[in-house]
Amino acid sequence: MSLYATLVLANILCLFDQSLAASTPNIVFVLADDYGYNDIGYHGSQIQTPTLDKLADSGVKLENYYVQPICTPTRSQLMSGRYQIHTGLQHGIIWPEQPNGLPLNSPTLADKMKEAGYSTHMVGKWHLGFYRKEYLPWNRGFDTYFGYLTGSEDYYKHTRGFKFTSKAYLDLHNEQGPVKNESGHYSAHLFTQKAIDVINNHNEKKPLFLYLAYQSVHGPLEVPQHYEDKYEHIQNKERRTYAGMVSAMDEGVRNVTEALKSKGLWSNTVFIFSTDNGGIPKVAGNNFPLRGHKGTLWDGGMHGVGFVAGGVLKPDRAGKVSKDLIHVSDWYPTLVGLAKGSFNGCLPLDGVDQWDTINSGMPSKRLILLHNIDPLHQRSGLPLYPNTWDTSVRAAIRSGSYKLITGDPGPGDWTPPPDSSDEQPKSNDVTSLDKSLYFQTETSSLKNVWLFNITADPTEHNDLSEERPEVVKAMLTLLSKINATAVPVRYPPFDPSSDPAQHGDVWGPWE
Numbered sequence: 001m002s003l004y005a006t007l008v009l010a011n012i013l014c015l016f017d018q019s020l021a022a023s024t025p026n027i028v029f030v031l032a033d034d035y036g037y038n039d040i041g042y043h044g045s046q047i048q049t050p051t052l053d054k055l056a057d058s059g060v061k062l063e064n065y066y067v068q069p070i071c072t073p074t075r076s077q078l079m080s081g082r083y084q085i086h087t088g089l090q091h092g093i094i095w096p097e098q099p100n101g102l103p104l105n106s107p108t109l110a111d112k113m114k115e116a117g118y119s120t121h122m123v124g125k126w127h128l129g130f131y132r133k134e135y136l137p138w139n140r141g142f143d144t145y146f147g148y149l150t151g152s153e154d155y156y157k158h159t160r161g162f163k164f165t166s167k168a169y170l171d172l173h174n175e176q177g178p179v180k181n182e183s184g185h186y187s188a189h190l191f192t193q194k195a196i197d198v199i200n201n202h203n204e205k206k207p208l209f210l211y212l213a214y215q216s217v218h219g220p221l222e223v224p225q226h227y228e229d230k231y232e233h234i235q236n237k238e239r240r241t242y243a244g245m246v247s248a249m250d251e252g253v254r255n256v257t258e259a260l261k262s263k264g265l266w267s268n269t270v271f272i273f274s275t276d277n278g279g280i281p282k283v284a285g286n287n288f289p290l291r292g293h294k295g296t297l298w299d300g301g302m303h304g305v306g307f308v309a310g311g312v313l314k315p316d317r318a319g320k321v322s323k324d325l326i327h328v329s330d331w332y333p334t335l336v337g338l339a340k341g342s343f344n345g346c347l348p349l350d351g352v353d354q355w356d357t358i359n360s361g362m363p364s365k366r367l368i369l370l371h372n373i374d375p376l377h378q379r380s381g382l383p384l385y386p387n388t389w390d391t392s393v394r395a396a397i398r399s400g401s402y403k404l405i406t407g408d409p410g411p412g413d414w415t416p417p418p419d420s421s422d423e424q425p426k427s428n429d430v431t432s433l434d435k436s437l438y439f440q441t442e443t444s445s446l447k448n449v450w451l452f453n454i455t456a457d458p459t460e461h462n463d464l465s466e467e468r469p470e471v472v473k474a475m476l477t478l479l480s481k482i483n484a485t486a487v488p489v490r491y492p493p494f495d496p497s498s499d500p501a502q503h504g505d506v507w508g509p510w511e
C-alpha cells in the first residue's frame with residue numbers, strides 16, 4: 001500500500017472513530033444512597049439543593065419513577081435490567097459476610113456499554129457481591145473502579161464492621177487493590193474528585209460511561225461542619241447534619257457537571273440522577289407526604305427521586321415533568337439502546353426502553369411493575385385467596401394506576417420532617433437500625449391485602465381492597481403468573497471466612 005493510501009485509510013478510520021463517538025452519547029449516571037422523596041429542593045424540602053434543582057429544571061423530572069426499597073436490589077436491577085425474582089436477590093441486601101453476588105449468567109450494563117465501544121468507569125458503592133474475584137466491579141464491565149464493595153462505611157475512615165467481631169476494616173478499592181492512603185478524606189469529596197479525574201482523563205475517541213454511586217446520604221450521619229452551618233434554622237441536630245450531607249452531595253454534582261462542561265462533553269451527554277431507595281426517618285431522611293420508608297413496600301420506600309438532564313435531550317424537553325411509569329430496571333435497555341449496543345447473551349429483561357418517553361414525551365411502554373415477591377420474609381396473616389395467591393407472602397405489584405400489596409409491607413407511617421429540638425433519634429447505631437428495617441414485621445395486625453389507586457392517592461390513605469375485590473383478584477392472578485417465573489432465592493448464611501482479619505485486614509474476596 002502506498003504511503004498516500006495508508007494516510008487516507010488512517011484518516012477514514014479516524015473519521016469513523018469520531019463519528020462513532022458523536023453518534024452515541026456519553027452517559028453519566030449518578031446514584032444517591034437512602035435519599036428521601038422529601039429531601040430535594042423541588043419537592044418542597046427544607047433542604048436546599050440548588051444544583052439538583054437547576055439540573056432537573058433543565059431536563060425532565062421523573063415523577064412516577066420507582067426504585068426498589070433497599071440498596072442491593074435497586075443496584076442489581078440497574079446493572080442487570082432484571083427483577084429480583086429473576087436474579088435470586090429477592091430477599092435482602094448482600095451482607096459483606098455472605099458468599100453472594102449478582103449472578104454471572106447475564107451481562108451487566110457495564111459489560112454491554114463496553115461491548116458497544118464505551119470507556120466504562122465506576123466510582124462509589126458497588127454492593128453487588130465480592131466474595132469471589134469474578135464478582136468485582138472491574139471484572140463486570142468497568143475499565144476502572146474506585147469505591148466501596150459493600151455498604152455502611154464510615155465517611156472518613158472508609159471502614160465497615162465485621163459482624164462476628166465488630167471490628168472495622170477498610171473497604172476502599174480500585175482495580176489494582178485496596179486504597180489505604182485516603183483515610184480522613186470525606187467520601188463525597190473523594191468520590192467527586194475521582195469522577196472528575198475520570199472525566200479529565202477521558203479520551204474522546206470513545207464515548208464515556210460513568211457510574212457515580214455516592215455514599216451520600218446513607219448513615220452514619222457525618223459531614224464537615226461548614227455544610228451543616230447553613231441549616232441553623234433546622235433545630236433537630238440529626239436532620240441538620242443530614243441536610244449538610246445533602247448539600248455536600250449537591251456540591252459534588254455541581255463539580256462533576258462543571259468538569260463535564262469544561263471538558264466539552266456536556267452537549268453530548270445524557271445525565272441521570274436517581275436515588276437507590278427511600279429515606280430512613282430514624283437517620284433523618286424523609287419521604288413525607290409519602291407513606292412508609294426505606295425497606296417497606298409503601299411508596300415512601302420506592303417512589304424515588306429521579307431526573308434526566310444533559311445536552312442530548314431535545315431543547316423542548318427542558319422543564320418537563322414526566323408522569324409516566326418508569327422503573328430502575330428500565331435504564332438497562334434505555335442506555336444500551338442509546339449506546340446502539342446489543343442484547344446478545346442477556347437473559348430476558350424486565351426493563352423497557354424509556355428513551356422515547358423521556359426525550360419525546362411518548363407514553364411509557366411499561367404497564368405493569370412488579371415491586372417484589374419475597375418468599376423468605378416472615379409471613380403475615382392468613383392466606384385470604386389461597387387458590388389464587390397466598391396473601392401472607394410479602395409482595396407488591398403495580399398495574400396501571402393500581403397498586404396491590406400482600407403480606408407484611410413494613411411500617412406504614414407518614415412521618416413529617418422533624419423540626420423541633422425535642423425530637424431525639426432513638427439510635428445512631430446503623431447496624432441495629434438496618435436489622436430493625438429489614439426484619440421488622442407488623443405483628444399487631446393480621447391485615448395483609450391493600451389496594452390503592454396511586455394516581456388518585458399517591459400517599460396511600462385510601463385502601464380500596466374491600467371495595468374492589470374483582471381488581472384484587474385480577475392482580476393476585478397476575479402476581480401468581482409472574483411468580484411462576486421466579487428463581488430460587490440466593491441468601492446464603494454468613495461465612496466466618498469472610499473475616500477481613502484473615503486476608504490483610506481489608507474487605508475483599510475470600511473464596
Ligand SMILES: *[C@@H]1O[C@H](CO)[C@@H](O)[C@H](O)[C@H]1NC(C)=O
Nearest residue numbers: 179180181182183184185190
Ligand atoms: C493516594 O495514592 C494515590 C496513588 O499513588 C495518589 O494518586 C493519591 O493522590 C494519594 N492520595 C493521597 C491523599 O495522598
Ligand SMILES: *[C@@H]1O[C@H](CO)[C@@H](O)[C@H](O)[C@H]1NC(C)=O
Nearest residue numbers: 188189192193248251252255
Ligand atoms: C467542589 O469544588 C470546590 C471548588 O474546587 C471545592 O471547594 C469543593 O470542596 C468541591 N466539593 C465537593 C463535594 O467535591
Ligand SMILES: *[C@@H]1O[C@H](CO)[C@@H](O)[C@H](O)[C@H]1NC(C)=O
Nearest residue numbers: 388389390393480483484486
Ligand atoms: C411462587 O412460586 C414458587 C416457585 O414456583 C412457589 O413455590 C410458591 O408457592 C409461589 N408462591 C405463591 C405465593 O404462590
Ligand SMILES: *[C@@H]1O[C@H](CO)[C@@H](O)[C@H](O)[C@H]1NC(C)=O
Nearest residue numbers: 400401402453454455456457
Ligand atoms: C385512578 O385515579 C385516577 C385519578 O383520579 C382516575 O383518572 C382513574 O380513572 C383511576 N383509575 C381507576 C382504574 O379507577
